[in-house]
Amino acid sequence: MRLPLAVAILWGLMAAGAAAQTYSPQRPLPRTTSMPALRALATQREIEERFKLGIDAEARGDWTAAVAEFKRIVALNPPEPKGSTAHYDLAIAYANLARYDDAATELRAAIALDPAFLAAMANLVSVDLSRGDLGEARRIADRYITLDPESARALYSRGIVALRAGDAATAREDFGKLLRNNASYAVAHYDLALAEERLGHYESAERELRTALTLAPAYARARFALGVVLLREGEHGAARNEFKQATVDAAGDPALQNISAAARDSIPVP
Amino acid sequence: MSRTFVRPVLVAALLALLLICGRFAVAGAASLEDALTGALVPSAGPSLLGPITSAGRVGWECKPERSAASAGWHDAELPHTPFGP
Numbered sequence: 001m002r003l004p005l006a007v008a009i010l011w012g013l014m015a016a017g018a019a020a021q022t023y024s025p026q027r028p029l030p031r032t033t034s035m036p037a038l039r040a041l042a043t044q045r046e047i048e049e050r051f052k053l054g055i056d057a058e059a060r061g062d063w064t065a066a067v068a069e070f071k072r073i074v075a076l077n078p079p080e081p082k083g084s085t086a087h088y089d090l091a092i093a094y095a096n097l098a099r100y101d102d103a104a105t106e107l108r109a110a111i112a113l114d115p116a117f118l119a120a121m122a123n124l125v126s127v128d129l130s131r132g133d134l135g136e137a138r139r140i141a142d143r144y145i146t147l148d149p150e151s152a153r154a155l156y157s158r159g160i161v162a163l164r165a166g167d168a169a170t171a172r173e174d175f176g177k178l179l180r181n182n183a184s185y186a187v188a189h190y191d192l193a194l195a196e197e198r199l200g201h202y203e204s205a206e207r208e209l210r211t212a213l214t215l216a217p218a219y220a221r222a223r224f225a226l227g228v229v230l231l232r233e234g235e236h237g238a239a240r241n242e243f244k245q246a247t248v249d250a251a252g253d254p255a256l257q258n259i260s261a262a263a264r265d266s267i268p269v270p
Numbered sequence: 271m272s273r274t275f276v277r278p279v280l281v282a283a284l285l286a287l288l289l290i291c292g293r294f295a296v297a298g299a300a301s302l303e304d305a306l307t308g309a310l311v312p313s314a315g316p317s318l319l320g321p322i323t324s325a326g327r328v329g330w331e332c333k334p335e336r337s338a339a340s341a342g343w344h345d346a347e348l349p350h351t352p353f354g355p
Contacts, residue, residue: 152346
């Protein structure tokens with residue numbers, strides 16, 4: 001009687017052990033008593049925890065809390081890739097607080113640590129556009145395109161920078177290339193049309209705007225631009241019709257609506 | 271007042287009026303032209319790409335870096351096509 005009972009208990013214990021899932025500790029326990037090594041481990045742990053807290057803060061839009069976490073990580077001077085990543089994340093928090101100069105400083109630091117960091121370059125161009133620093137935006141956009149000539153964001157970013165800086169030829173080239181891979185992107189057709197219009201290529205501008213409007217019929221800004229291009233081509237009646245439609249489509253944009261109405265009324269009805 | 275005196279004064283006044291109207295018309299046309307050119311503004315710049323975890327930018331899991339390198343406008347998180355107001 002004793003022997004079967006002992007066997008049953010033993011079997012039960014073995015089965016329970018096999019069924020139980022074992023978990024490896026998330027972080028290995030430090031196997032050292034050296035003070036510098038223990039301090040380094042504590043710093044490593046602090047960096048990991050602060051990254052989580054900072055990203056959580058950014059997810060809920062608490063940019064001030066995010067700044068505090070990422071600033072502390074930057075001060076701890078972590079090795080790569082954590083160093084450039086902390087600068088990058090800190091820049092996002094600064095930009096959302098409209099501290100664009102600080103954001104640009106952090107993005108420059110991220111790129112200095114990791115010279116092929118495309119997301120940091122993309123964000124630096126956006127931040128520079130907000131700061132109105134077209135010179136740096138152009139330099140970074142040039143570098144971005146050199147590193148990744150097929151990147152849609154690189155082409156779009158440099159195209160916008162070029163248009164704002166009055167370099168219509170570069171804008172024409174970049175939006176044209178962007179459209180080779182993205183023929184259905186109406187926004188790029190509109191910006192290519194602006195470049196063509198500035199270069200005096202009214203027929204090409206008209207074609208691009210008509211394509212944009214085929215893709216997005218209520219695209220009020222494209223409709224208005226088509227009116228301007230038709231006016232330049234001497235097509236006054238057609239231009240008036242486009243301005244009239246733009247006045248309707250621009251219902252959510254009072255400034256565009258007003259200028260469309262003024263343009264419509266300036267052309268006499270035949 | 272003699273008729274010979276009235277006539278040149280009237281002609282001069284008419285000429286002055288024409289000149290003023292012409293100047294206003296030219297100024298109006300120029301200001302409208304300026305306003306039209308000024309209203310042809312480029313699209314918005316791209317919005318910021320999102321945060322990156324402590325793992326860094328290298329690897330398939332890093333969405334912002336993938337967006338930065340994507341050849342397609344959708345994945346690149348570029349401004350959306352406006353379909354209306």
